Amino acid sequence: MPRKTMIEAVREAMDVMMGRDDDVVVFGEDVGFFGGVFRATQGLQAKYGKSRCFDAPISELGIVGAAVGMAAYGLRPCVEVQFADYMYPAYDQIVSEAARLRYRSNGQFSCPLVIRMPTGGGIFGGQTHSQSPEALFTHVSGLKTVVPSNPSDAKGLLISAIEDPDPVIFLEPKRLYNGPFDGHHERPITPWTKHELGDVADGYYTVPLGKSVVRREGAAVTVLAYGTMVHVAMAAAADTEVDAEIIDLRTLLPLDLEAIEASVRKTGRCVVIHEATLTSGFGAELSALVQETCFYHLEAPIMRVAGWDTPYPHAQEWDYFPGPARVGRALLETVEL
């Protein structure tokens, strides 16, 4: 099977869907002629024409608002917000419009819209190119939120997202675009060509929304992770030799609670990790759900490892990032309790 980067995987998903469905349109800042600042849409304008893939003015509100209107007409827009940090001007259109259109019109109108956003840190992007705002979307009824951790999933999940009848927030961890970054920033970079999850089949295939996958089977503790932190958790388990069961959630909402429940009932311990800030983060929701569903199976308190509750700093990136050392300490602490 061909090995591809996550950028190539994302591009192929859009390419496949634009080829299969004339109603799929792609636009955003720098997305058309140039192919996007991360090159995710490279070649799509040349292949499908300017009315299917085009540049937008620097207005996230305008990009998402126009896409809501297009979706209401019957198109399937897949738009790019250049960095998740830039989505705030569009937040009202996402929360009050895209997410609620089906409900408030009793199904007369719907919003089959995908909003792709590069997310997360690890690239020295400072506070405006590093944020992980997933909890701001999972808190909104009517949205689905997806965070892939590898090229193979990214393509199948994005195809599922474009085919989905409802709005999907598709957060692409930008540090994973070129390789499976595990938080060991001092080590040489591993490319996706050296990783089995860089296997991306040609053509059409889907990975269903709402289904998690076990990345590492284990008996001592369940780790709930998504995006970049899946690889950090793998490194932490290897570094500490803790027999962790690592679940890659893939979709945060709808959440695969059944798989979480089955794992925690087996291990009796749970560590929840994410790059986003701790307080009111998605980890709080996960922690609450595990407590509600697995309380009598728990042998230790549920621990959370997350970004500190500060803006994302520039120079102190590795002091901020919840890397394998911090995750490893949490694993050891949890299994020793």
Place this chain on the structure above:
Amino acid sequence: MGDHSDPAEYGPLKLHIPEPAVRPGDAPDFSNVVIPKAGQVARPEVNADPESMRDLAYSIIRVLNRDGEAVGPWAGLLSDEELLEGLRHMMTLRTFDTRMLMAQRQGKTSFYMQHMGEEAVSCAFRKALRPGDMNFPTYRQAGLLIAAGYPLVHMMCQIYSNELDPLKGRQMPVLYSSKEHGFFSVSGNLATQYIQAVGWAMASAIKNDSKIAAGWIGDGSTAESDFHAALVFASTYKPPVVLNIVNNQWAISTFQGIARGGSGTFAARGLGFGIPALRVDGNDYLAVHAVAKWAIERARRNLGPTLIEHVTYRVGAHSSSDDPSAYRPKTESDAWPLGDPVIRLKNHLIVRGAWSEERHKQAEAEVLDAVIAAQKEAESHGTLHAGGKPSARDVFEGVYATMPPHLRRQRQQAGV
């Protein structure tokens, strides 16, 4: 280096806060509203260079004069039958408002918003559209539905949130939705739908369709970023969209000068975007229809967007929760120089020999009977706090196309 500014030379800076001409207790004063004579404003060809019609953003296109005659280059588009139908739509909307406001006062619903004084804007505009076109309305364009033949009973069932509410009790009163009638779901948020109208029109152009979109916004919410994003996108992609601003002078208690600032007119906002911008007498059914037809023709011919400022006056309160006497003179609406849209069309039809005072009185009675009959039927299916109502199950339905597991669990917890 020290500070070399000299306070004596410049004096202290002061913030400018615009104020309306008058406040409660003062005599109404519209001397600042310049009203050109009917028939005075030229009618450019639809494909004329936008640069050549910039003055239209500063005048007011009017057709009906003080004597009730239709005059000038924008006149002559509508037959007696079409005008009589328009009059009937406006009378229906006014009577509908009266009855629903009363129903709100009787506790049959939580809230209501009336159109008094603005009936011509939505009723006349709708008649210039074709089936398949899509409006992205605010909460004060119910004339778009009435003139499109949407049943009054459906509107009332929505207002009452009863068992036949087409929106299952999910939306506040008057936030209607009817795709079939070219009426996009009203959000209740302000201005968000303006850029969506532009997007919908872009989609129509992408698909090489022939349908056009119409966006609607009030004077106050033109201050929102959504308005400006809509103009940028409309200017860039030139989609088939008509962007309407209904300037009814008041945004709840805030006079239009707070949103307008120093731009002269709201229509003038379009000029910097190269979008043809017209002002029209919003209380003149014939003028609104003629300008709408012109702008829609431009859209249909792929000539791009048009901005229309409908100059009108909100005679009633903003909503059933508002008391205008707290912020404007009680008699201000009587002094509004563009008169009443229903009376003006009625007088015009009498001048044309197509109508009379007697027939008007008779029509008023017929309209009232029809509205009361619809109300009785709607109320037989329940009102907000009595009779048939949407199911509690409907709270959980329709959030997604397929109900996800967490909502199924919550619905079970709710026991419905």
